[in-house]
Amino acid sequence: MAAKIFIDGEHGTTGLQIRTRLADRRDIELLSIPEAERRNEKMREDMLNSADIAILCLPDDASKQAYEMTAANNNVRLLDASTAFRVHPDWAYGFAEMDKAQKAKIQSARYVSNPGCYPTGAIGLIRPLRAAGILPDGYPVSVNAVSGYTGGGKQLIAQMEDENHPEHLAANNFLYGLTLKHKHVPEMQTHGLLDRAPLFAPSVGRFAQGMIVQVPLFLDDLAAGTTVESIHAALVAHYAGQDIVSVVSLTESAKLPRIDAEELVGQDTMKLFVFGTAGGAHVNLVALLDNLGKGASGAAVQNMDLMLSA
Numbered sequence: 001m002a003a004k005i006f007i008d009g010e011h012g013t014t015g016l017q018i019r020t021r022l023a024d025r026r027d028i029e030l031l032s033i034p035e036a037e038r039r040n041e042k043m044r045e046d047m048l049n050s051a052d053i054a055i056l057c058l059p060d061d062a063s064k065q066a067y068e069m070t071a072a073n074n075n076v077r078l079l080d081a082s083t084a085f086r087v088h089p090d091w092a093y094g095f096a097e098m099d100k101a102q103k104a105k106i107q108s109a110r111y112v113s114n115p116g117c118y119p120t121g122a123i124g125l126i127r128p129l130r131a132a133g134i135l136p137d138g139y140p141v142s143v144n145a146v147s148g149y150t151g152g153g154k155q156l157i158a159q160m161e162d163e164n165h166p167e168h169l170a171a172n173n174f175l176y177g178l179t180l181k182h183k184h185v186p187e188m189q190t191h192g193l194l195d196r197a198p199l200f201a202p203s204v205g206r207f208a209q210g211m212i213v214q215v216p217l218f219l220d221d222l223a224a225g226t227t228v229e230s231i232h233a234a235l236v237a238h239y240a241g242q243d244i245v246s247v248v249s250l251t252e253s254a255k256l257p258r259i260d261a262e263e264l265v266g267q268d269t270m271k272l273f274v275f276g277t278a279g280g281a282h283v284n285l286v287a288l289l290d291n292l293g294k295g296a297s298g299a300a301v302q303n304m305d306l307m308l309s310a
């Protein structure tokens with residue numbers, strides 16, 4: 001029998017992209033609410049409780065409400081794209097490649113939290129180095145990133161694209177999160193296995209989709225003997241045996257004059273790079289992804305498939 005999937009928030013940016021990815025699937029039945037009724041609580045509650053898996057593509061408060069609406073119904077499993085449950089101990093974190101045990105946790109979980117777009121890049125770079133003992137306790141990690149403007153959902157898309165919007169943004173590239181209290185920091189710290197909160201500096205560019213996340217490191221302050229090569233080897237070993245996260249070879253990286261934030265648009269994979277010069281003092285770790293691919297909708301479909309494969 002086809003699994004029943006309901007996307008709560010199906011008419012938003014993340015929800016629409018999930019719907020597109022699922023449109024031709026014969027193994028699932030998509031439950032749907034007309035766009036005009038998207039905030040009708042009775043209809044949402046009925047649909048949520050009719051689904052085998054409900055994918056929540058909503059702001060945090062509405063996700064928490066959907067959780068309450070389904071709490072008594074053990075037949076429905078939730079996959080939440082918001083920030084609401086990403087460090088909650090009862091929820092499996094939906095980043096299957098971050099750890100060898102994570103895939104099985106997602107497969108069997110009733111509740112799965114889809115990772116944030118920036119944390120997917122940051123955790124993807126940091127966690128293997130913590131696990132390998134390369135990044136020591138107390139290291140002051142910084143994460144610098146640029147996102148396409150769809151990362152801010154319907155509101156930011158309208159502000160960037162509509163010149164008549166009362167809060168139109170004319171900038172081609174802007175920094176934000178200037179209080180350094182971005183909602184993704186707890187998630188980066190918890191799943192990055194960091195003992196100190198990372199300093200996270202995000203920005204947005206005038207392109208719809210795409211993302212670059214950078215973690216610059218000082219080699220002298222890493223575990224004794226760490227080199228560009230040993231960092232690269234640790235990442236390669238960590239991601240062996242799967243095909244979603246790839247680690248670009250040092251030879252290939254060394255030839256690159258630049259990295260295009262839009263290179264992986266439309267793809268649900270992530271590329272990791274290690275930059276540095278032999279004998280140099282610094283390393284720059286870079287993750288490249290589509291904020292709506294591996295950063296949101298693509299990851300959600302991947303997690304849904306794992307949940308269905310249990």
Ligand SMILES: NC(=O)C1=CN([C@@H]2O[C@H](COP(=O)(O)OP(=O)(O)OC[C@H]3O[C@@H](n4cnc5c(N)ncnc54)[C@H](OP(=O)(O)O)[C@@H]3O)[C@@H](O)[C@H]2O)C=CC1
Pocket residue numbers: 008009010011012013014015038039040056057058059060062081082083115116117150151152153154155291292295296
């Ligand atoms: N965009 C991205 O790159 C990423 C987004 N996410 C997360 O995914 C979630 C959705 O984000 P995104 O798709 O960008 O946001 P959008 O604003 O584009 O879409 C959200 C949708 O949810 C609807 N909605 C809002 N409040 C309610 C409510 N109370 N009841 C029912 N429906 C409601 C909105 O309707 P209306 O039009 O009426 O407002 C809209 O259709 C967020 O938690 C976001 O943080 C995660 C990773 C990346």
Ligand SMILES: CC(=O)N[C@@H](CCC(=O)OP(=O)(O)O)C(=O)O
Pocket residue numbers: 081082083115116117118147148149150151152153156183184202203204
């Ligand atoms: C460009 C932009 O505004 N990005 C969003 C993060 C993307 C998003 O909403 O995803 P999460 O659910 O993972 O938080 C922000 O900084 O709040």
